[in-house]
Amino acid sequence: MIAPHQEEIVGSLRGIGVRQIRLACGLVLLAYLLSHFLNHALGNISPDAMAAGVYYHTLFWRFLPVAVTLYAAATIHAGLGLWALYQRREFHWKAIEPLQLVLGLSIPALIVAHVVGVRLSYTLFGHDKFYPQVLYGFWMGPPGRLFVITAVLIIAWLHGCIGLHFWLRMKPFYARAKPLLFAAALLVPTLALLGIYQAGRTVAAESASHDWQASNLSPRQMGTPAEQQTLERITGASLLGYLGLVGLVLLARGARTLLERRGGMITLSYGNGRTIRVAKGLSVLEASLRYNVPHASMCGGRARCSTCRIRVIGDSSALPVPSQREAFVLGRVGAADPSIRLACQLRPTTDLSFFQLFTPSTISASAHAAHPQRIGQERYLVSLFVDMRGSTQLAEKRLPFDTVFIVNRFLAAVSQAVIDCGGQPNQFIGDGMLALFGLTAPPQAACGQAVRAAATIANNVAELNQFLAHDLHEPIRFGIGIHGGEVIVGDIGYRNHMVFTALGDAVNVAARLQDMTKGLSCEAILSDEVRLAAGLEADDLPQQEVEIRGRAEPMTVRVVASAADLSALLDRKATVAA
Numbered sequence: 324m325i326a327p328h329q330e331e332i333v334g335s336l337r338g339i340g341v342r343q344i345r346l347a348c349g350l351v352l353l354a355y356l357l358s359h360f361l362n363h364a365l366g367n368i369s370p371d372a373m374a375a376g377v378y379y380h381t382l383f384w385r386f387l388p389v390a391v392t393l394y395a396a397a398t399i400h401a402g403l404g405l406w407a408l409y410q411r412r413e414f415h416w417k418a419i420e421p422l423q424l425v426l427g428l429s430i431p432a433l434i435v436a437h438v439v440g441v442r443l444s445y446t447l448f449g450h451d452k453f454y455p456q457v458l459y460g461f462w463m464g465p466p467g468r469l470f471v472i473t474a475v476l477i478i479a480w481l482h483g484c485i486g487l488h489f490w491l492r493m494k495p496f497y498a499r500a501k502p503l504l505f506a507a508a509l510l511v512p513t514l515a516l517l518g519i520y521q522a523g524r525t526v527a528a529e530s531a532s533h534d535w536q537a538s539n540l541s542p543r544q545m546g547t548p549a550e551q552q553t554l555e556r557i558t559g560a561s562l563l564g565y566l567g568l569v570g571l572v573l574l575a576r577g578a579r580t581l582l583e584r585r586g587g588m589i590t591l592s593y594g595n596g597r598t599i600r601v602a603k604g605l606s607v608l609e610a611s612l613r614y615n616v617p618h619a620s621m622c623g624g625r626a627r628c629s630t631c632r633i634r635v636i637g638d639s640s641a642l643p644v645p646s647q648r649e650a651f652v653l654g655r656v657g658a659a660d661p662s663i664r665l666a667c668q669l670r671p672t673t674d675l676s677f678f679q680l681f682t683p684s685t686i687s688a689s690a691h692a693a694h695p696q697r698i699g700q701e702r703y704l705v706s707l708f709v710d711m712r713g714s715t716q717l718a719e720k721r722l723p724f725d726t727v728f729i730v731n732r733f734l735a736a737v738s739q740a741v742i743d744c745g746g747q748p749n750q751f752i753g754d755g756m757l758a759l760f761g762l763t764a765p766p767q768a769a770c771g772q773a774v775r776a777a778a779t780i781a782n783n784v785a786e787l788n789q790f791l792a793h794d795l796h797e798p799i800r801f802g803i804g805i806h807g808g809e810v811i812v813g814d815i816g817y818r819n820h821m822v823f824t825a826l827g828d829a830v831n832v833a834a835r836l837q838d839m840t841k842g843l844s845c846e847a848i849l850s851d852e853v854r855l856a857a858g859l860e861a862d863d864l865p866q867q868e869v870e871i872r873g874r875a876e877p878m879t880v881r882v883v884a885s886a887a888d889l890s891a892l893l894d895r896k897a898t899v900a901a
Contacts, residue, residue, distance in 0.1 A: 340648035341403060342625050346490055348400035353483040355384060355393055360480070360511050366454075366518030370525050373454045373518070401431055409572045409579075412609050419485055426482040431565050433475040436468075439558045448550050455539040458519070458526040469523075473516065480512045489625070498763060579604070589671060594636065594678030607633060607666035607675070619679060624667035626652055631666040636676040643670060703766045704825055705773040705807035705853060706833035707746065709737050709780060710755035712800035712841075729791065730754045733799055736787045740779035745772040749824055755837075759825055761807070770807055770856035771893065777803050777847050777883070778890035785887070803847035803886060804836030807856070835871050836880060843867075847883035854881045858896045 362380050365372040384393060404427045411424075441457060444450040461469045487504075491497045529535045546554070583602040591610055592598045601610040608631050611618035620631045626648045635642065639662040645653065649668040653659075663680070711733050734756060738748040741758040745768075750757040758776065761769030780803065788798040808829030815824055836848040854864065864881035871878050883889060 340626065340646070341406065342627070342648075345400060345403040345407070346486070348396035348403070349483065349486050351392060351396035352400060353487065356479055356483060357511065358384070360476075360515035363476075363515035364511070364518045366520075366522030367514065370454060370458070370522045373522055377453055404428055405568060405572050408569075409575055412605055420489075423482055423485040423489075426478050426485070428569060430475060430479050430482065432562060433471055433478065435561045435565065436558045437472060437475070439554050439561065443557065444546060444550070444554055447553075448546055449543075450546050450550075451544050454522065455526055456544050458523045459530055459540065461519075462523045462527040463530060473519075476515065477512060480508075484508045499765060590674045591671070592636075592674075592676040594676065603672055604670060606668060606670050607631075607664075607677070609667075611666070618666060620667065626665060626668055629653065629655070629665065632663055632680040633666050633669070633677040634660075634680060635662040635664060636678065639664075641673060642675075643672065645669075701809055701811055703761055703769075703807065704810050704812065704829065705760040705766075705769045705805065706810070706825065706830045707741070707758040707760065707773050707776060708755065708804045708833045708837035709758070710802050710837055712802060713797075729794075729799075732787055732791070733784065733801075736783035737780050737801075740783045741776050744776035744779055745769075746776055750822065757824070757830070757833075759812075762812075766807065767856045770853045771858065773805050773807070773853065774849065774857045774859070774889050775893055777805060777849075777886045778888070778893070781846065781886035782890070801846065802837050802840030803883075804833045804838070804840065805847065805849040805853050806833040806836060807850070807853050808832070832871055832874075832878070836869075839869060839880075843882055845882050845884050846886040847889070848880050849883065851879040851881060857893070859892055860896075863892050 358380055362373060362376040365376045383389060404424065407424060408428065440460070441452050444452060461472060491500075491504075530539075545551075580602075583604040586603045588600045589603055590598055590600055591607065593616065597616060599610060599614045599616065601613070605613070606624070608618055608620055608624050610616070618631060620628075624631070629652050632653075642664065645664065646668055649665045652665060653663065666679075711730065733754065734751060737756055737758075741748050741756075744760075745764055746758045746760040747762055748756055749759045758773075760773045760776070764772060780801070784799055784801060788795065791799075806829050808827065810825040810827030810829050812825045813823070815822055815826070832850065836850070840846060840848055848869075849864075851866070859881075864883055867880055867882050868877040869880055
């Protein structure tokens with residue numbers, strides 16, 4: 324018997340594939356790049372600060388275990404980049420993935436001269452090239468050097484940021500962290516390039532001194548002419564070798580395409596009447612991309628999700644055996660049926676009929692998960708239900724057009740209040756509306772936004788009543804229910820009738836609280852949990868225990884006679900905090 328924790332370890336190891344190895348290597352290289360950029364940024368202080376920083380930078384990255392990890396990661400990552408160029412049969416050129424691949428493949432060609440001139444010269448000849456020597460070469464050497472190093476810094480950083488985006492975009496915290504990460508992604512390379520510029524100007528000015536040249540441009544540091552010629556030959560050979568490898572990969576792609584076409588064509592039937600003829604060797608998802616057939620795919624074909632799942636119609640025993648990665652993903656979602664496969668991994672060799680388990684209108688193969696939460700995600704949200712009172716009596720005394728006009732003005736006033744407070748109008752149900760808070764804010768802030776929205780709704784409706792006073796026999800009244808909790812958010816519906824909404828007990832409770840405002844003769848009821856998170860004092864609002872249908876235990880809520888009063892309570896809290 325295998326212990327449970329051993330089974331988890333074995334299961335995790337099964338999930339490691341080529342993409343996971345490439346990701347791990349990429350993270351190591353991104354860490355090195357970040358360390359290098361931060362060291363460059365010290366040039367905004369002085370070249371001496373850069374020299375002090377590079378001491379600790381090299382002390383860490385030249386530590387033998389770290390150095391082995393770094394160079395192994397660089398070699399493996401570059402090799403897997405070439406493999407990705409060969410292995411991927413179809414790209415959607417409107418997506419960002421081809422850009423990432425092109426940027427990544429260009430880095431070795433651009434960086435080879437710098438690596439040979441600095442790192443390899445140290446290994447072969449013991450040259451001590453640090454910032455003074457490197458900056459002198461950039462500023463006083465051929466003009467193209469500075470352009471190339473600037474380009475490679477930007478390209479490497481963009482490549483790493485795109486990879487980081489692909490990895491993190493399905494993480495629940497990413498939506499909240501994205502603004503900070505974006506700011507860092509702009510700030511770090513900007514400071515690094517400015518540091519190179521400032522330090523380079525200083526070095527260029529000091530290099531006119533014979534004493535500086537004697538101290539920084541000696542043969543021990545820059546090498547003899549013979550050694551420099553040797554390094555230049557190594558650079559040229561390395562560049563030609565790498566370009567040759569890229570050329571061989573492209574030739575291999577072409578040869579494979581010819582062989583696949585000669586190997587015959589197969590028919591893919593999508594179960595909705597659509598059929599396409601494709602060459603053997605394409606995955607089902609690649610075939611969908613090539614022929615513009617909508618196909619759900621959250622991760623863009625990386626086997627990091629299961630949204631491209633298909634169910635094979637008929638005998639599935641003749642299909643290729645699932646890869647280790649595909650088996651891991653299917654196991655994670657409990658898909659034990661052998662007829663269920665991942666479209667991004669399945670490469671059929673015979674005619675195949677299937678239907679998609681996720682509707683393509685939710686996320687197409689070309690969408691690549693711009694909004695991962697739309698496919699289904701559990702998260703904390705605050706639900707606010709608001710309903711217009713007396714709309715039935717309103718309709719009895721007016722023309723249909725007039726009734727619709729007034730209801731729309733009410734919903735517009737409510738929606739504007741929700742948007743102004745950071746929420747999102749979600750569903751319109753007759754003369755009522757569900758609003759969600761917390762899609763882009765942490766739970767505590769979402770509770771405060773929802774309470775603020777209730778007060779703003781009251782103010783907006785009061786203005787609307789004043790505007791329509793000549794046409795209303797009595798002012799428009801409303802009821803609001805607010806509650807927060809873990810819910811499931813995603814696109815719900817059928818085909819072209821999909822709506823993004825939230826499902827769960829918290830949403831139902833908010834609707835029940837809104838209904839209770841009628842019996843308690845108040846404008847709003849909020850759960851005590853929301854009141855506490857919003858920072859309102861316990862004695863600010865009357866407390867009441869209520870029975871919620873579907874719940875065994877009574878619930879503590881706060882009754883708000885006038886929703887407009889919530890604004891003063893929140894302002895007082897803000898004043899005390901300040």
